[in-house]
Amino acid sequence: MGIVNISWKQIIMITVACILLYLAIAKKFEPLLLVPIAFGMLLSNLPLSGVMNGAVSHIQLISPEGVDAFKQGANATIETHSPGGLLYYLFQGDELGIFPPLVFLGVGAMTDFAPLIANPKSILLGAAAQFGIFTTFLGALVLGFGAQAASAIGIIGGADGPTAIYLATKLAPELLAPIAVAAYSYMALVPIIQPPIMRALTTKEERSIVMTQTKSVSKRAKIIFPIVVTIVVSLILPAASTLIGMLMFGNLLKESGVTDRLSETASNTLINIVTIFLGISVGASAEAEIFLSSQTLMIFGLGILAFAVGTATGVIFAKIMNLVCKQKVNPLIGSAGVSAVPMAARVSQKVAQEESPGNFILMHAMGPNVAGVIGSAVAAGILLSLFG
Template identity: 90%
Template sequence: MGEVIIDFIQTMGIVNITWQQVVMIIIACVLLYLAIAKGFEPLLLVPIAFGMLLSNLPLSGVMNEAISKIQFINPVGVEAFKEGVNAHVSTQTPGGLLHYLFQGDELGIFPPLIFLGVGAMTDFGPLIANPKSILLGAAAQFGIFTTFLGALVLGFGAQAASSIGIIGGADGPTAIYLATKLAPELLAPIAVAAYSYMALVPIIQPPIMRALTTKEERCIVMTQSKPVSKKAKIIFPIVVTIVVSLLLPAAATLIGMLMFGNLLKESGATDRLSDTASNAMMNIVTIFLGISVGASAEAQIFLSAQTLMIFALGILAFAVGTAAGVIFAKIMNLICKEKINPLIGSAGVSAVPMAARVSQKVAQAESPGNFLLMHAMGPNVAGVIGSAVAAGILLSLFG
């Protein structure tokens, strides 16, 4: 009886827990607090943090791989087998639930589906109405290539540096997609860093935006954009898909899904499909992707010097991307007759619509009557395209 009790105690998680797992559980609880109590993008952070919590509970087995065993036997007396030929019996222990969900990340399935849903929810009208916005979206991708160079200096290879740099695009699906292609061994820290920083955009961006602009610049009121025709909105996703795919075939999957989702929305003939892509499918894939990405952050993988460097480079990428967008908007004001509020440049980092909302919030803190949201959505959606194009460039160069 004593041995049974001892065996039972040894199967308890509390006697098998390590200090690394304790640290990861605390981090997961802090992220849950930020998501639920402080409202930092709970749709992203709650699944990620809870997946992290589950995978770091000792002996939970949620991320265990399936184990196959082959037992060879000698079928003596069975005429169907000749001498020297063995038969075998195969047995398999199933893997954990989140291990199977994580295959959607590893195989590059979930990120394009997220892009499909994002496309179905996105209005490219502000970008079409103000084509200059695409320059701000492009400028914000400067953080990607700056961080790529920084990662090379720190000793990462070109493929790993590319995967780390893309964190600066503030686009979690793109970061996951590129990491699965170029540096799958770094997928866990890159994915968690990308989504964590996306959720923390309201904290990271405002100090940088205020530091780089004057009160007068933050109070610039932009004129209302011209209306965009339905025909232009239908043609836009088709043209973008063709042009980008011809120039960068590696970006065709992400851009294609993004623009396909947008075409479902704008065509007016596929309302049911658009509704499914932007609601039910998007919610399901977000849950699966979030909880499986969080579960990949196991203590033995996550708590390392390399992971700390990735997180440091990730915050650098966000900061540089935000600063580059704001600075480029200021440069455009030296050239353009119609003034641009530099705050919308920060929205080019792609986190839709979080970054655009931050631009609006910072502007209204200075001038309550200044409504920048629709103006900021131009560079914001341009940033989505820009990050996918940047990923295509890196994949073409180093894939």
């Protein structure tokens, strides 16, 4: 029976899983991510469940005595295989770097880059928010992590779960579980983490700034954009070509107008299936014996630092832009540069409307938001090029 084999560490992890399920279901904190992750965590920490057991080969030595088939006198061996658990096999999609690019494909098919194309300055806000990645990278080095592990931890600041998983599998696979769970958990908690920082760094007048309506973008520009971005980024930073390429391929399916069936599949069926597999297998990787360590606590601490710094630098850079640009921007849109599409943009809109109910900055915030997706992938490519 499992109940007689349960350890105190497993009890802690089961409790954590139930808390995450509560936050996802009762509080609606990004349930599409937290429900699969929390349930995977629950399954893998139930004693003797075996859902994350690897495949095992058994070799048995058989004496030929009394066995007609082996009367020649030589000993014989029989090899048998015990299959691994279901979630062990699904986890291979994470370890081999298959699921994250497929998620990027779906995200691209759902993303409208028009706000970014209409206001190219938004890419500066998306880039500014990536400071959280490199600040946390330095913090991890100070705490004694190696350069590869520090790179994988720092990318949590991109607020992009697939990117965090992808880089962790390449640079620090032994830290994949805590990094993945931290990244997705903090993504789900963006509506709680960001607003206090945004309010602390802005005045009421700044939060009430009304931005002019974004200009329209032609269909031709929307089609050319993913092609040009793929070429430019891949030529400058080949290590980022997988993530950027899949993101832009998905967007091209959407914008081309001739692949509606493929775009529909990528943005609905495919990304939903991959999200289920990725979420439940990532959660299942958080087994008690691996997860409950001082190293994991440091990773979670660095993760919250990454989000805080990314949010703050985005807002601060937007304030700096207001000092040098004639056309004022609402500094709240800078916080959306941490990626987390479209949650971060919605948070910007929510905080702005708390000050001025008629102020709609959502589409303006989407510019830095989608720029943050590109920025986090580029940052991952930089770190992979340096330490891969």
